[in-house]
Amino acid sequence: MFGQQNLSTRRILLAWLLVTPVVLWRLLTSVYPFLRTFYISFFDNSPVRRTFDFVGLDNYMALTRDANVDATLTFTLFFTVSSVALQVVLGLAIAELLNQRFKMRNFTRAVNLLPWAMAPIVIATAARWIFHQDYGLINDIIWRLSGERPLWLVNFTTARFAVTITDVWKNTAFLAVIFLSGLQGIPLELYEAAKIDGADGARSYWYITLPLLMPLIISMIIFTAIFRVLTFEIVYALTNGGPGTATSLLSYLVYLEGFRVLNFGYASAIAMLLFFIVLIVGVLGYGFLRRAWERL
Known part of the structure; x- marks a missing residue:
């Protein structure tokens, strides 16, 4: 019985091991860019003016105008x-x-x-x-x-x-x-x-x-x-x-x-x-x- 449980556990761990690279890749290409975009939306960030100043909701207020x-x-x-x-x-x-x-x-x-x-x-x-x-x-x-x-x-x-x-x-x-x-x-x-x-x-x-x-x-x-x-x-x-x-x-x-x-x-x-x-x-x-x- 314990042998079957160990085999089942190893299979689950193997499954997670196989999908981990894909999950990490999706996190890198989807979740991180989204969180980074959300973060930058609260800043006045322009490489032309060389600014990276926190402005709060100013960018969102500017959308309404x-x-x-x-x-x-x-x-x-x-x-x-x-x-x-x-x-x-x-x-x-x-x-x-x-x-x-x-x-x-x-x-x-x-x-x-x-x-x-x-x-x-x-x-x-x-x-x-x-x-x-x-x-x-x-x-x-x-x-x-x-x-x-x-x-x-x-x-x-x-x-x-x-x-x-x-x-x-x-x-x-x-x-x-x-x-x-x-x-x-x-x-x-x-x-x-x-x-x-x-x-x-x-x-x-x-x-x-x-x-x-x-x-x-x-x-x-x-x-x-x-x-x-x-x-x-x-x-x-x-x-x-x-x-x-x-x-x-x-x-x-x-x-x-x-x-x-x-x-x-x-x-x-x-x-x-x-x-x-x-x-x-x-x-x-x-x-x-x-x-x-x-x-x-």
Whole structure:
């Protein structure tokens, strides 16, 4: 008996020994940077001015007076809500199409993933050419039809539209594949029983598919919303946050303050604001997810 306990103890110790390097690595690359950022947010830290002075909550108070932060928060909210909504709706539609039987279905499913598999910086650079005033594909079509060439990345509204649509085009494919896996997990017997009871395709989708997929949909909304809040590459390569601050996201503002202005203290305060937004999204999303599971 004691021999079995010693063997079990040795196995547990071996397991901890094997995972310790990974745990230490995560602590080094995640926990320490977070704690360091939180610490610096209370200081006026700038290598340009050579300052490292404790200022308390001054950096956080400055956030409430900064017009750039207000504009950035507005676009971050608009971008997150609109992008997530479009991705979920289009992802569900594409998943339904990919779930049908047709020739070259597996090939089509693989091609569907290509935009998501490409690097965001590549997608954004290509989109910059697509929306170019003189040489862009979209303007070429519009010019042939109407003789006009809109300034997509110069106008306030169209620049926001271009950033949002580029993000949706790149990431919808991933949600489509996730939703497809959910659709394939729904028993066919449920649809057959509904058909016998006289339910058409729309009713079956509303009363069978959506309720059973709801926990998965909410999970992906949480996942997608958090990544939209943290998006950086598309804005960086497509618009540089412009015109003005029209397409500037909080993550891009952190980059500007931290790596261009070299105001580390203020940039850290913005990063902590970004963290609390992500935390709120995660907590609220988890609450909705629990309710969705309870209804099943």
